[in-house]
Amino acid sequence: MSLTEFLAMGGYGAYVWSAYGITVAVLAWQLILPVVQRRQIVRQIRRRKRQEARRA
Template identity: 50%
Template sequence: MSEFFAMGGYAGYVWSCYGLTLVILAGNLWFSRRELKAQIQRATRRNQTAETP
């Protein structure tokens, strides 16, 4: 098991690449989701102000 994490002496390089990939993929997903939520809220507010003159 420790041999697996050692990656033949390249542990720092290999795991930093996989960690970075995880962070960027997760971040991308999260930012897109947040943007969508914000736009849904904006649309909701616009509708409410349109309904009550």
């Protein structure tokens, strides 16, 4: 099987690959979002810690 044949998916390429594309996008988002949010939350805790240290 050649690569072009594989990508064509027997004429259904547009349907198959758009379905897979959406899936990859949603699954990637599900992983990226918590990783980014975690960084923000940790930064916030650090900031609060510094403020408390200054007050003390």
